[in-house]
Amino acid sequence: MTQIMLDLVRKEIKQMPTEEYAPKEEQLNVKSNMALNINPFRVSEKVLQKLRVLSELKVHHYYPENSDFLRLISEYVGVNKENVLIGDGCDGCIEMIAHTFIAAEDKAIIPVPTFHRYEFHTKMMGGSPVFIEMKNFKLSADDILRQSKDAKIIFLCNPNNPTGLELEKQELSKLINNFKGIIVIDEALADATDVNGMALTKKYNNLIIVRSFSKTFGLASCRVGYAVASKEIIDQVKKVSSPFKVNGIGQELAIAALQDKEHISKSREFLETERNYLFKELDKLGLFHTKSITTNFLVDLERISSNSGKAAKILEQKGVLVTDASVFKVPKNSYVRIAVNTREENEVFVNVLAELINKKQ
Ligand SMILES: Cc1ncc(COP(=O)(O)O)c(C=O)c1O
16 A cells, blocks of 8 residues: 555554454364354254255345344343344444444543453544453452543453453442443353343443354354443444344344254353363363353463463464463463363363473473
């Protein structure tokens, strides 16, 4: 790009690194992908059946109409249709929220470690992220309230990615009762847990909860998510949306996934069993891990390398993918984030860790 062209680009965009999602699985000989943060039980058979039917109906000819989908989501979370807005995944919802509320120089509070996209969307709008460290991975309402006097928005993640921990209920409640700006709670990882803040959206009109069909429902490639909030907020965020959200095939598959209650409960059981297996094996190896209630969690790989990037590379050479957790602003350099997978892939991961640790001793 010529300098003249480059000068036309907004400064916020110019400052951003070019990031591309490039899964390594196909490029490498991967035996265990612990970096995939999705439902290890995968997608419902009923969803796959629906996909076959859809190919005959040729629904892709039409622009998507979303009233059935909105009704189903509102029943699922127990709110009215007017309190729900659908978007291109949770990430698409967060993007719309940032477009609606964050202007240049606005402060956004982000307790860390957490999912890195809140920072991204804040910066895209020219806003300033303010990171507040969660000591021992715990939310402190006082710490946040002290530093958020002139902040416009707070981004929280519950259960949190990368720790997999639930935010302390009392702290959350204190924060919601005292912060006057917008509070966004990302519940992308909540469907296979007891975490559910939906009732709070009826009481607090500054609260927005976002959820995803990418995780428990196994539809990450369909890009379907939704936001739940007071009608006042939804009406404003709707203005930055498109009338054609979300793609029709994604909506149809999400409807089938929501209706398969048995798959949701089986996924939860599967996740619990495999998570407990991993906890037990990591404990045996003397590796600290956070006590996640969901798919993902942090593991301290100091026994392999004090640098998480290096540890991830060493594992990669053995066919195991993990996420270098530095992207989440973790308090220690040796943390990687892993996500529960099938027993076969979990076992490969554990065996590779044991081999590396034993070799070092
Ligand atoms: C906490 C959290 N929020 C949001 C997302 C993005 O979800 P979606 O695929 O619905 O955009 C992820 C994906 O990893 C996530 O971990």
